[in-house]
Amino acid sequence: MIINEMEKGNLEIDFSRTSAPPLLRIENIVKRFASTRILNQVSLTIEKGEFVTFLGPSGVGKTTALRIIAGFEKPDSGRVYLSGEDVTDLPPYRRNLHTVFQHYALFPHYDVFKNVAFSLELKKFPKDEIRKRTLEALELVQLLGFERRKTGELSGGQMQRVALARALVGRPALLLLDEPMGALDFKLRKMMQIELKNIQKKLGISFIYVTHDQDEALTMSDRIAVFNNGRIEQLGTPQEIYDRPRTAFVAEFVGTANIFSEKIRAAAGLGSENALFAARPEKILVHKNPVCSPQTVCIPSIVIDTAYAGSVRQVFFNPENGNGKAWVAYAGNSDSFSPGDKVWAKIKVENVISLCQKIEVNQ
């Protein structure tokens, strides 16, 4: 097209056309079930090689968004583009992406090898090619030697690896993972997280990872999309999400946040009326006699309780003029406070997070 235009003498080239389109673009996706809006104007762009996490509590639409991308659901309106091609109306089997399902959905009548080779056999690859690539995929997930095992004989972690190998063997451009670690125990989860991230980096495949576990999201993702009420409430790197949450929901869902009441805000002289502020527990210093400079916010408080948490001691306290909800701060694990102690909660002004009252549709 560009060459044609040049031949026609139209030398003004639109350079945005020459760069490759993003791997995935979803535009203004709306999905209703009955009369409930599950997704409300969701838009997102994902580049090649990116690890993006859909984070949110259950029932906010993140799995539905994933199913729309995979092709299992059709949006009521909005489009889905894969590498620039509109795939909104394509069935799942015509999309160049694969899914790792929450409960793995392995085929119990096939052994591990046949499970992994499934997509290659459908595409009628030559036998030795199938064998080579299947073994490669199994090696990638460290399951070489398990080819002849039945899926029923595998542990949860092994089934998870088979599901991963099965989805990766066809070398998709995009891998969707729907809470894949939900059924694994804590230690295995931690191990798999690192392994998954390594595999993703090694293959350079884009991942969309659905989870409600904020730790998982923070450690693995390049970017996090925090879902709430059928919308992406904030999209950003883990650091942006944690350090500069845009809304009270994001601040409280990712990590812990102490939200300023209107009276505290006014007393601290922050912002204008009804502006919303918050502080992370680790940014609050609890002192019996603090030195309050103009660059700090000092809030008189009363200690309610403390809890020993290994590396830190959590201090729960009621800030003066608060709205009744206790705040929490992390003190050194050797600091001692008792319930009823009068203390000051000291926060540097630069560590106070400014939140939006409301997010606008279409950020």
Next chain:
Amino acid sequence: MKKPNPLAIYASVIYGFLYLPLAVMFVFSFDKAPRNIVWTGWTGEWYLHLFHDAALWKSFLTSLGVAITAAAISSLIGVFAAYALAVRPRFKGRGAYSALINLPLIMPEIVMGVGILIFFVKARVPLGFWSLSSAHAMITLPYTVSLIRARFLSLRDSQMEEAAQDLGATPWQAFVKITLSLAKPAILGGALLAFTISFEDFTTSFFISGIGITTLPVKIYSMMKFGVTPEINALSSILLGLTIAALIFDRILLREKS
């Protein structure tokens, strides 16, 4: 002496009532006397008689053919009906469709038999092998559908068909390679059940079987008009043996996969 358990006695009476007649029938199939009233000694000649009875062979083969055809039709329709009733998204009137398929289970068979007969006559369908086979397929449908449906229901929420489609299978391929493969024991079990029901069916067969087509149960009934002979006992014993064999085969089939 140990006191007998009253529950054991009760159970023995029930089982005795169920199975003693069969045992008596089996024993008397070896009775020398041509009329089964008194025991006169052992013989295997009645079995030999059966073997040389051409008319009996014919009706046996008819029954076999009808039962196989009916089982095939019934399980084929059963697979699709069960899929529609279990797996596909709920459609309007699904409950009613389900009830209509199960209705023959509680309907008196004689009503079915008369109804089918009138239908075939009015529709000018010749009574014979195919009309009988399709009637049998119909009365066995509730059994095949419920067996296959139960299996489909257990597979429905596993997302396996979705996984197959996600990996590049068309919906049809996903159905055949995953759901149908995994439901194979249930489908074979359903076909076997349909086979036995068809094979031993009397009422419907009695109405539908036309000139020149007689199934084994109908044949036995006509033989009985002249009294219960050891031949009938022998024949019934063979049928009993076949039924037990089918039952064992079915158990093995189902156990293998579960």
